Amino acid sequence: FDHWDLRAEYNVGEELDDYRINGVVFVNDRFYISGGGDDTPVIYVYSRAGELIETYDQWGESRYGMTDLAYDGELIWGSGEETIFGFTPEGELIETFEGPLNPNKNIAWDPDRELLWISGVTSDFYGYDREGNEVMELDRQEIRSYGLAYFPEDPDGYNLYIFSNPRDGLMNMLKMDIETGDYELVIDLSQEREGR
Numbered sequence: 001f002d003h004w005d006l007r008a009e010y011n012v013g014e015e016l017d018d019y020r021i022n023g024v025v026f027v028n029d030r031f032y033i034s035g036g037g038d039d040t041p042v043i044y045v046y047s048r049a050g051e052l053i054e055t056y057d058q059w060g061e062s063r064y065g066m067t068d069l070a071y072d073g074e075l076i077w078g079s080g081e082e083t084i085f086g087f088t089p090e091g092e093l094i095e096t097f098e099g100p101l102n103p104n105k106n107i108a109w110d111p112d113r114e115l116l117w118i119s120g121v122t123s124d125f126y127g128y129d130r131e132g133n134e135v136m137e138l139d140r141q142e143i144r145s146y147g148l149a150y151f152p153e154d155p156d157g158y159n160l161y162i163f164s165n166p167r168d169g170l171m172n173m174l175k176m177d178i179e180t181g182d183y184e185l186v187i188d189l190s191q192e193r194e195g196r
Helices: 013-018
Strands: 025-029 029-034 042-047 052-057 068-072 076-079 083-087 093-098 106-110 115-119 124-126 134-138 144-148 158-164 171-177 183-188
Touching: 013 029, 013 042, 025 068, 029 068, 068 144, 076 106, 106 158, 115 144
Parallel strands: 068 106, 106 144
Antiparallel strands: 025 029, 029 042, 042 052, 068 076, 076 083, 083 093, 106 115, 115 124, 124 134, 144 158, 158 171, 171 183
């Protein structure tokens, strides 16, 4: 497949009657999805075929739950409040630390620097190690970010991917060079699918 070809689609929010689906990460052939649940935010675990396997409660005080997820090869990381949570795919909480924002909305794992990139919608991008120490900071340059990812094999070396929803209503995927702060448009997702 080429990049950005649609390979599968699961309408998790409609199936679960949960319209607060936010973060997703693919680990060990399973999707881990953060959702609002009924009254308590949960992690939904789905098979590659789109079947619900299990759920477990999220941690923290946010009534909306975790808004983005990342995986470092051992722990899944997420937040939607001041605290960053690191937990196993089986649902055991292992690490917590106070993030740079309240709330910390977006998170991605950078395996090249062994950093978690953390941001809010209108904040700079902060690089934190697993112990909760700030190591780097990148200027957001007026980007409104709603999700982060890291692509080590980006052909241009622009590895930090940013899901952006500018004020004009478009849904863009941008990518940033961490060394220079330069960024460019990857794809305009507004024309690809209906919905958000």
